[in-house]
Amino acid sequence: MSEEKTYVEDINRTIYDVIDDDSDAFKLEEGLSEDIVLQISKEKDDPDWMRDFRLKCLKIYNELEIPNWGPGVDGLDMDHIYTYVRPNAKMSNTWDDVPEEIKNTFERLGIPQAERTSLAGVGAQYDSELVYHNMQKQVEDQGVVYCDFESAIKGEYSEMIRERFMKLLPPTDHKYNALHGAVWSGGSFVYVPKGVKVSVPLQSYFRLNAKGAGQFEHTLIIVEEGASLHFIEGCSAPKYNVANLHSGSVELFVAKNAKLRYSTIESWSKNMYNLNSKRALVEEGGRMEWVSGSFGSHVSYLYPSTILKGDNSSMEYTGIAFANTGQNLDTGMKVMHLGKNTSSVVSTKSISKGGGINTTRTSVQVMPDAQGAKSIVSCESLMLDSLSKSDTIPVMDIRTDDADVGHEATIGSISDEAVFYMMSRGLSEEDARALIVSGFADNVSRELPMEYAAEMNNLIKLEMKGTIG
């Protein structure tokens, strides 16, 4: 146990900021064009339907406007984004076969160690391609499939994927979904057969190393009837003085009486535009749980959404966002109640300091047939100074009388009395404030496996550095 804690507690910002030499990586030219999309398709050896789909998405991308309601993305110039960067490495299922420099990066991030101690399987993506993918044999023997998306799309599950690929998140949803559809690369496919309960989490880690690059991984998870899974997503990048872009897509299918927990600890560098989309469809009696920690990126648009389609389905969202200097994090969640007796429980927390901007945006929709729906949303915001900004923008759209919907939001600062009390007990002011902030984030860290909770708490400590004076 102490060993696990050691490698997590040793994490500091420098491990995220290490830049690997990418001179031997293969890059397509900057920008976005039909030619580039076709080259990516060729690189991926796409089936015809996927190549056609990419081109259709490019057309939609060119037709759609940039969202007019969120943070500005003026600093993101698609003409200067590399949409495809292939590292000089083939995907492997042993770390020994991963090139030394890339392996060292993942070692610093603690991925192989976590795999040994607390994960049932790991996928590691470096720029546009996966460099490592492996799963424990006993989990594989249960019929669980966890593989890179490119293999899945051509393998045994190709029809299953074709039926679902970008159906939950269609390219027409918004401009960056369309972009994703045109240039996606990498990501994971997970299939958990009926009744199989995967007791140990799977994790995909996305590392973006190349300067000015975009990462567009696609994750598709199917949890069949009565099955359960915990999937963890981590992501980071070194800091550059030019914009990087992450526009991933996560589609989750939770079948009857199945359960899926999707946890994310996001620590992108502060030059990153994180325009990410996640959506889950939950059938009768199914349960979706989101745990989300947003700590990095320059601009984020991130609102995991859940469609409670089946009767008695439920969801829970627990999220925290920490915006510091130069960050504009627009995060939150959406839930749509379609089935009868569905329920949603949402707890969002945001911390703003050093001029950071947090916007918590939520949407709860209860449709006319969703009788017996219950929803409770709680948004709490902590302001650590008056340079920062924190906005809460919730929407409730209720279309049936047989619904019980509650919403509460609070905003405030750290209580001087609480700080004074802790200082009277011997803590420094900085430690007292950090402790209060950690406590504020406690409901998120409690939902994470211990190692990731420790990493999250460490990130908060790092973000709190320099708060005093």
Next chain:
Amino acid sequence: MAEKIKINSLVPPTWNRLKVNDITVELPLGSVPAVSAAETNGKEVDPSLWQIETGCGKELTDFLEKNGTVPIFIKTDGEKLFSIKKKYDKNSADILCFEAKEGETLNILTDMTSEDETECTAILKVLIKAGKNSVVNLSQLVRPGKGMKVVSDIGSVAEEGAKINMIQVFMDGSDISTGSRTALIGENSVAENRVGLVRTNGQTLDMNYVMKHLAKCTVANIDVTGALSKNAQKIFRGTIDFVSGCTGSDGAEAENMLLLDNTIVNKTVPLILCTEESVAGAHGATIGRPSEDIVFYMMSRGISKAKALQILERASLEAAANQIDDADARDYVLGIIAEKYVGD
């Protein structure tokens, strides 16, 4: 001739697909004043002297200017209730301005109604300046006939220690759009917006309330209570905006909506915007059907279910009306409500 304009814009906006960012209304140009300077002992004033931002927003202000609507400044008689009760019979547009000087108290009541068969649009914009330590109690009763569209817009400014109490009662009838914006520019100024509403038979109510905290230790409350039934639609936008420097301020918004059947659309958008560290902002909403225990209890006392729901609907209006400070205004509004629910 009519013009389509956007009012009640949400700042900042949110997802377009939710259709809550604003509302487009079609308003007739050539609307005439329903309130004359002569009948109110008022006087026409230069609009540039009354440039106060309102809840409905700039497009309505521009529309009224284009329409040639001239603001009327009304000097009330001390604390004595000043009432404007209008039964509208044509397209009308008015801008009424009130000012409470230091330490003064104003009590204002407006009542907007029409016959069911009258087809018209009524636009009423009220502008308020509340001077140091003054109190302004504005009560608005809106009970349009079936053919009347209402746009009710308010803009107010509260100086140091001033208090603005605004109570609106929206009874059923036809579609209503309303906005209110209060700028709390003076330290320790206070603003209260209380709303009671009933919407039924496909009627809509579009609301946009903004409380802007611009000075230290300001307090704002928005409290909406209502009932919806029979294809009614309601949007409530409430914004508590803490601007940098408003240390020690407190803002809260609460909503309690009864949904009486399965045909309604109830949208709630309670924003809290904050660029100041030492403030407290809160929002709470309870939305759903009436408690089965309460309805069952009433039924056990011999009240039919339909009557029980009607009593709860009436209570939504009276919850706001009972908060009216001026006794004459309160009795008047409660009397109108009682008249509507005669036989209860």
